[in-house]
Amino acid sequence: MTDPRTADANAIDARVFPSTARRGSQCGQLKLGDLRATELTEQFGSPLYVVDEDAARARAREIREALQAEAARIGTAATVYYASKAFLCVEVARWMVDEGLAIDVASGGELAVALAAGVDPAVIGFHGNNKSVAEIERAVSVGVGTIIIDSEIETGRIAAAARAAGRRQRVRLRVNSGVHASTHDFLATSHEDQKFGQPLSEAPRLVAAILAEDSLEFVGLHCHIGSQIFATDGFRESARRLLGVYPALAELAGAPIPELNLGGGFGIAYTSAQAEEAPDVAVIARELADIVAETSAEVGVPIPKLAFEPGRSVIGQSGITLYTVGTTKSVRLAGSDAAADPADLGASERLYVSVDGGMSDNARPALYGADYQVRIANRVSEAAPALVRVVGKHCESGDIVVQRDFLPGDVQPGDTLAVAATGAYCWSLASNYNYVPRPAVVAVRSGEARLIVRGQTEDELVAQSVTGDETTLQNGATK
Missing domain, CATH: 2.40.37.10 (Lyase, Ornithine Decarboxylase; Chain A, domain 1)
Structure with a gap:
């Protein structure tokens, strides 16, 4: 590692600064x-x-192409959502859609910005651990593509809103895989004692309740293990655990579960020292695709369509x-x-x-x-x-x-x-x-x-x- 005392203090490290700097x-x-x-x-x-703008667009394109290419290699497809909480405004939302990404929002305000940008509601995913009834009703009424259920209470609320709107709403269930990401405690979001999601062990019971609602279409599980993660081990283990419950869920549904959302959280280099350890998205994509294919074969389910939600790694x-x-x-x-x-x-x-x-x-x-x-x-x-x-x-x-x-x-x-x-x-x-x-x-x-x-x-x-x-x-x- 280069000693910063002897390095050029004027140097612009292309691994940290934008590509045109x-x-x-x-x-x-x-x-x-x-x-x-x-x-x-x-x-x-x-x-x-x-x-x-050029750097943001190029990075969005690079991540989307890497994840989709590896999904295609194992015989499936991938949707890449831009996690807009990282940074959202009307222009950035337009850039992301132009580059083939869907949009992930986590509040009524973020949804409003995405809609103001002209984003097709069908490519929007709506997150949040405390979505209000008004937010849910608006999301359903404008045609948001997928709503992520974060708690048992939300199942009934989303089902009621969908019935009132005469729609069948696509939903995912957010679960905690129990994998502890190697990151700051406040950024680790899949351990058991925190506000997001439901225990993975509860997934069969909660999915059964979703399937009982005629106004809901259950499309798969969602898990986000944290943010600013450099090691790929956590992503691979989380994918393995999630797919481990898919046979039981398929039995409940009477058909294979079509999708799996593995979240985001890929780290970036904030300093030159970190640049030597920052993960390569191509490597992450390849390793995730391999573990999904291998685990699907092991547990006897078809390889599901994949979804990802990078934010920091796109715009940071x-x-x-x-x-x-x-x-x-x-x-x-x-x-x-x-x-x-x-x-x-x-x-x-x-x-x-x-x-x-x-x-x-x-x-x-x-x-x-x-x-x-x-x-x-x-x-x-x-x-x-x-x-x-x-x-x-x-x-x-x-x-x-x-x-x-x-x-x-x-x-x-x-x-x-x-x-x-x-x-x-x-x-x-x-x-x-x-x-x-x-x-x-x-x-x-x-x-x-x-x-x-x-x-x-x-x-x-x-x-x-x-x-x-x-x-x-x-x-x-x-x-």
Whole structure:
């Protein structure tokens, strides 16, 4: 592994940054989609989310083609849903559909965005552990292709909505395979003691209840073992366990179960160090196809149609966030103290670099201890690398954007910083903590930039406050 202290602190690692990211040959500025970073911040402001449309489309296509090719190799088909919770807006939904992906939503709001994008409801899957009756009724009425049943209560609710609409609604049952993904505890979603899904052992009973509803069409099981997973062992074991109950379910249904949804969760590299371990989607696709074919033969069922739900792995590395440096200050470290973090590589000082955003536009470091890679975007420098921590402007000591990286030691106020791989779960998790407006999102492609999500202004945030001038009703509501 390359020691970051001796590596080029100006280098743009193509395994972490979007595929079109590069340094300009004349000024050394970071360019994305043939546009300089400073051009973007001058036009759209800072902080700024930037998404490389070509990179996003290419990655969506790569993942879909790999999964579908391997499914075809074993004699079946595969549907690839884009897990829109990673990042959704009207434009991104259109990109995904253009590239042959279906859309996975997990709320009425996400459904509304997908419909506004013109997505055919038939290619939408609707998730969620607490879908309201109103959300279910809307999903059924607009013709959502598949609704994922997360709890026993939902079976009756979806059946009633389908009867009222005169439809037969396709449904999957979400189960927990008991496979513990090698990821952060908050990202592991298939262990037994958590809010999603039902125990796999309960599947026969719950499927029998679904089959008893004339307004429901049971098409298969769904399982999502977690997110940001690098090892493929968990995916393979989960597929094996799920298919193990298909003979019993087929007996209940009187026919083979037609589909199996194996979820998503494929990890990506957020740093150069992670890039050496990040999974190859072609390898994942091949190994999953093999285990599905082998297990189907072992248990004596036809190979089902497959479905997958990648999100982060589609959009994550297509995005960067641009910030402007406000202040810097050097802090002495423990040095040889036993409590010193070995990841700091024995540095005696850390340079704190404060930027104009923070945990309001990227909550992942605070939530999951996630780390990112950062580069100066407005110039290159021959200064020696310095250990840095990029922090935000919020009133929290945990307001960290980049836990540790090495930047040229002359990083200074006014510099533009680019943080890589922020396309997933940054805008989606953004907040207005300390009344900081959420940044805009800009798409770049072939030398052109266009706004795809408007940023907020302070005036808009202030306008949300209810003033004493408004009439108050007796029940506390206003008019």
